[in-house]
Amino acid sequence: MNWDDSMPMVSIKDVHKAFGDLEVLKGVSMDIKKGEVVCIIGPSGSGKSTLIRCINALNDIQQGSILVEGQEVNDPHLNKLELRKKVGMVFQQYNLFPHKTALENVMMAPIRVLKQSKAEVEKTARALIKKVRLDGKEDSYPGELSGGQQQRVAIARSLAMNPDVMLFDEVTAALDPETVGEVLLTIKDLAEEGMTCILVTHEMNFAREVADHIYFTDRGVIVEHGSPTTFFDEAKDPRTKEFLSQIL
Amino acid sequence: MESFFDWFRILYDNTGINLPFLYDSYDRARMWNGFLMTIKLSVVALFFSVIIGIIGAWLQNSPLKWTRRIVNGYIQIFRNTPPLVQLYFFYFAIGALLPKVSNGYGGEVPILGGFAWAAISLSFFAGAFNVEIFRSGMEAVPKSMTEAAEALGFSRLQIYKDITLPLAFRVVLPALNNNLVNLVKTTTLAYAIAVPEMLYESNQIWSDNVNVTEMMIFLLLAYFFLVGVLVWGMNRWERSLKIPGFGT
Ligand SMILES: Nc1ncnc2c1ncn2[C@@H]1O[C@H](COP(=O)(O)OP(=O)(O)OP(=O)(O)O)[C@@H](O)[C@H]1O
Ligand SMILES: [Mg+2]
Numbered sequence: 001m002n003w004d005d006s007m008p009m010v011s012i013k014d015v016h017k018a019f020g021d022l023e024v025l026k027g028v029s030m031d032i033k034k035g036e037v038v039c040i041i042g043p044s045g046s047g048k049s050t051l052i053r054c055i056n057a058l059n060d061i062q063q064g065s066i067l068v069e070g071q072e073v074n075d076p077h078l079n080k081l082e083l084r085k086k087v088g089m090v091f092q093q094y095n096l097f098p099h100k101t102a103l104e105n106v107m108m109a110p111i112r113v114l115k116q117s118k119a120e121v122e123k124t125a126r127a128l129i130k131k132v133r134l135d136g137k138e139d140s141y142p143g144e145l146s147g148g149q150q151q152r153v154a155i156a157r158s159l160a161m162n163p164d165v166m167l168f169d170e171v172t173a174a175l176d177p178e179t180v181g182e183v184l185l186t187i188k189d190l191a192e193e194g195m196t197c198i199l200v201t202h203e204m205n206f207a208r209e210v211a212d213h214i215y216f217t218d219r220g221v222i223v224e225h226g227s228p229t230t231f232f233d234e235a236k237d238p239r240t241k242e243f244l245s246q247i248l
Numbered sequence: 249m250e251s252f253f254d255w256f257r258i259l260y261d262n263t264g265i266n267l268p269f270l271y272d273s274y275d276r277a278r279m280w281n282g283f284l285m286t287i288k289l290s291v292v293a294l295f296f297s298v299i300i301g302i303i304g305a306w307l308q309n310s311p312l313k314w315t316r317r318i319v320n321g322y323i324q325i326f327r328n329t330p331p332l333v334q335l336y337f338f339y340f341a342i343g344a345l346l347p348k349v350s351n352g353y354g355g356e357v358p359i360l361g362g363f364a365w366a367a368i369s370l371s372f373f374a375g376a377f378n379v380e381i382f383r384s385g386m387e388a389v390p391k392s393m394t395e396a397a398e399a400l401g402f403s404r405l406q407i408y409k410d411i412t413l414p415l416a417f418r419v420v421l422p423a424l425n426n427n428l429v430n431l432v433k434t435t436t437l438a439y440a441i442a443v444p445e446m447l448y449e450s451n452q453i454w455s456d457n458v459n460v461t462e463m464m465i466f467l468l469l470a471y472f473f474l475v476g477v478l479v480w481g482m483n484r485w486e487r488s489l490k491i492p493g494f495g496t
Contacts, residue, residue: 157400
């Protein structure tokens with residue numbers, strides 16, 4: 001593929017998506033460059049989850065184009081495995097495998113999907129668990145971990161596949177306020193290391209701090225976008241202003 | 249040991265309680281073989297009925313409409329007809345259609361004997377229930393969990409094998425337990441096609457000795473013991489599969 005680093009890592013163009021008669025995305029476009037951190041914010045039901053699920057083909061799209069490192073996602077012959085090696089995703093509900101320990105959760109995909117050797121995977125998995133500040137919890141089952149700890153295992157599990165882009169869908173929304181911070185800190189570490197991140201979030205202070213770019217969605221379209229400063233301080237669209245006034 | 253067996257002859261002489269399968273070496277061998285045959289039939293049918301359940305539940309989720317229809321048809325037929333009629337159908341109807349093979353003494357015998365037909369028939373009978381049982385277990389595994397695996401690059405088969413099935417198994421063990429207990433009890437139907445299992449051999453013994461009452465009491469106790477061992481094993485297994493901090 002003739003894609004190189006200088007081109008957008010993820011390029012979304014005029015994406016349309018409907019569930020039956022319900023049009024959820026009505027022509028969304030955005031480009032995310034390598035190493036960029038992009039936050040998508042917007043009211044409930046505006047299509048944020050749908051959009052980022054389209055990026056790793058958990059949802060299909062009816063119209064438009066999504067390129068991930070030059071690979072067209074909206075292609076019936078898409079090699080989903082190749083796509084998912086590049087794109088990691090973390091969900092609101094952590095979705096750890098409850099019958100596997102934290103370490104096993106992290107090790108499973110590289111062993112099963114990438115067919116890497118167990119010894120090698122274990123080494124990186126332990127390092128990743130350490131990186132998300134969970135050393136000592138390797139042998140705990142998800143049911144024995146707090147929400148914030150589970151979510152950090154889920155991040156480590158995703159990172160174990162060594163993705164180029166990480167998608168985060170409201171990963172702190174189900175957490176107790178005390179544990180939100182530890183998860184955000186983990187994501188911030190990642191962002192600072194240069195990981196390309198696309199986040200859906202309601203954490204405005206966090207978005208202001210880490211994002212390179214903010215997109216505001218409403219009813220399936222991008223209403224406004226810009227750098228955090230322009231977005232939060234100089235929002236022009238009345239819908240954005242109303243949303244911000246409610247949330248800040 | 250002989251004196252132990254002889255004690256039952258004395259018991260018979262003194263009280264009239266006739267247990268020839270203990271004091272008479274010929275009846276003892278018949279009974280023992282019948283007992284082993286019941287265990288063999290149970291184990292074979294248990295094994296294949298669980299395999300049928302696992303594969304059937306997988307096929308029921310197939311994207312192909314006809315695959316799903318065939319599995320559903322199979323379940324309906326085997327759930328809604330008496331197992332004895334099924335057994336006769338296999339043994340007499342299908343058995344008659346199959347070619348015969350030489351028995352080495354100039355005669356011809358059916359390619360499959362009574363035991364094989366009983367095992368096949370019982371496996372399909374219990375398998376139909378097992379498909380439903382596994383399907384209900386799979387429905388208890390949240391879609392978000394399998395989606396997380398999908399996002400990690402797992403294939404459909406890997407998700408089934410590594411995530412859905414192990415979790416579904418834990419959910420359905422009590423129901424599976426019930427069905428397998430039923431299966432062991434249903435092995436007595438093999439009597440009808442002269443498979444020399446425990447009921448059949450007991451019948452031989454009571455015809456020769458006219459000790460119906462004793463044999464009936466013995467049979468009840470013997471099956472009670474057999475099923476008890478199965479239930480005990482299943483409960484132990486259930487406990488060993490328990491995940492710390494997970495569900496039930
Ligand atoms: N699988 C689906 N089938 C039908 N409708 C769906 C499906 N997924 C989402 N929707 C609908 O699409 C719309 C957008 O949903 P989406 O989850 O993308 O919103 P969101 O912006 O992420 O909202 P929230 O902030 O509440 O998570 C909603 O109206 C939702 O009901
Ligand atoms: Mg959402």
